[in-house]
Amino acid sequence: MRRLLRTVDGVSIDAAYDPGTRPSGDLAIVVAHGFTGDLGRPHVRRAAGVLGRNAAVVTFSFRGHGASGGRSTVGDREVHDLAAAVAWARELGHARVATVGFSMGGSVVLRHAALHRAAGSEHAGRTEAHVDAVVSVSAPARWYYRGTAPMRRVHWLVTRPVGRAVGRYGLRTRIHHREWDPVPASPVESVPLIAPTPLLIVHGDQDGYFPVDHPRMLAEASGDHAELWLEHGMGHAENAAEDELLARIGDWVAAHAG
Template identity: 30%
Template sequence: MSESRRLSFFERLNRTPKHRLAGWAVLGYGGLVLVGALLGTQILLRARSRWVPGEFVPVVRRGNDVLLPPSRETLSRGVVGIMPLLPNKGHAVLGPPSRAGTLVKRAVQQERGVLPHGSLAWVSTFVYNGTPRQLGVAYEDVAVQTEVGDMPAWHIPALSEEDRPGERDALVIVIHGHGGHKAQGLRALPALRRSGVASLFVTFRNAHGAPRVGRGNLTLGDREAEDLTAALRWAAQAGYKRALLFGFSMGGNIVLSALRPRHGPLPLPVPGVLLDSPALDWLDVARANGRRYHLPAFMAAHMAGVVKWMVTRFGGQNFDSVDQLAAAPTFTRPMLLFHGDRDRTIPVTQSDALAAARPDLVEYHRVEGAKHIRCWNIDPEKYDAAVEGFIGRVLGGVDND
């Protein structure tokens, strides 16, 4: 008697030839790797975010305390910034969080303008989303001329130049990261000011507000290093005698790329560099971000390999030219290095490796509990002290006094 019932999925699967199942599995696996690689390639090659990341929250003000609804930003460790949007604009820096019932309580540490009760505010671990004016610091908008167009920058003269204009010595050039903004580095500005140096906050090609080149693809630090070299030329023309380079995330790779011999002699002496959560090995970054999204290690490795091929094919990128760990033996300048052990964007193991490879050059601060480029937030006083101490040592004093 013939059986008319339908076979279940597992019964049909059991009757399918094994070679056909293997073929489907290979195709499925390849498809998943390809989709992940396409997404990863787009993220690596293009980043022109208009807004500094943050959240909008209602504010309850109780004296010097602010009560906020719980969220990823409001519960973050360490310091955050907050800017009321309604009914007025101002800016405040809030201290570490504690719980107050169902709300998050933070104390106001600094305040410019008013953070009123009942206002709607932007809150972020990036602390600042505007210009140096948010810190009460005067600055000038300048343009750094490059072969692909003018890069917008903020120039903040040294404090001493306010009394003795035209006398310039040392400048710190601050460069943001992948998908970032010049405001990313403003957390370090007070320490730079106290150190007696001037500063130049600059962007690079294909970032937001900067000239678009070709299809707008980034080169992960390689060609962007030419924009940093142009910033050094600007500094030399402005009368500065020497410069330190301060890079955040991909900005750290740009800094180290600019120091490599292939980019030629520098327009100004560079006695040292400062790095915060630097991207040192992009292939490792791709692998780590695959693991971040819970891919098995072998799949993350395969996906990273395809990402490397795609970035090379469509962006013309040579990964070796931005592999700063491989280049570590060639570095000659002192480095101040910060990296958080909770960084899920750039593995802290990269900075571990750089510090281990060059203990003769690297002063390493591995910050417990810090996420990507949030080392300052965990302990601003300790971070600032490290910056001020490093600048004092490598410059041997600043002729701006």
């Protein structure tokens, strides 16, 4: 099933729904891809297919990616895109909804869970965009990180006009030219607000973008609430996540969501 969703700030988001191959009925997993990905990319489809062994799966393209509207804000307003996808999963009848995010998507699922957990607590109830479990894979802990060559290339892509042109025409990613104002809460600032929602942090010890101090910072910020998997030999995000790891993530979600 394919559908165009509308975010609270008016951006159209291309989304797809798959009931899964062995669904547990009331559980859905919303997959949040990494920067320059989209719901049609082979690595995103593969991840969704493996996770679909445990649950129904919603995939979507972040703003500025694929067939979605708008321009990428590289992790800021993307929380609205994820909220729209989670709300759609609830609309489809799923009582339990978990998010699994990779790289930029990994930072977004953390910020989204913190925002909607806080909103639900403030109003003595949970919003339709709240989640029952969160998995963050290969996410940064802090913003503006330039400590690796791949991240220096990402910053060039985002901050330079010629880089944004490469993103648009070479990577099918339309990037907003404005800087963040205000700067959103970082992933490490968001993590403490997620509890008691179950949280799994997954990271490869060979990640070329974010070294292992990032997942360790996130786990420490959780106050021992989060579970941390440091995967031996794994690189970065969806492309590096083997089917066996994705299957373990799916099993963890099925056991911890709700």
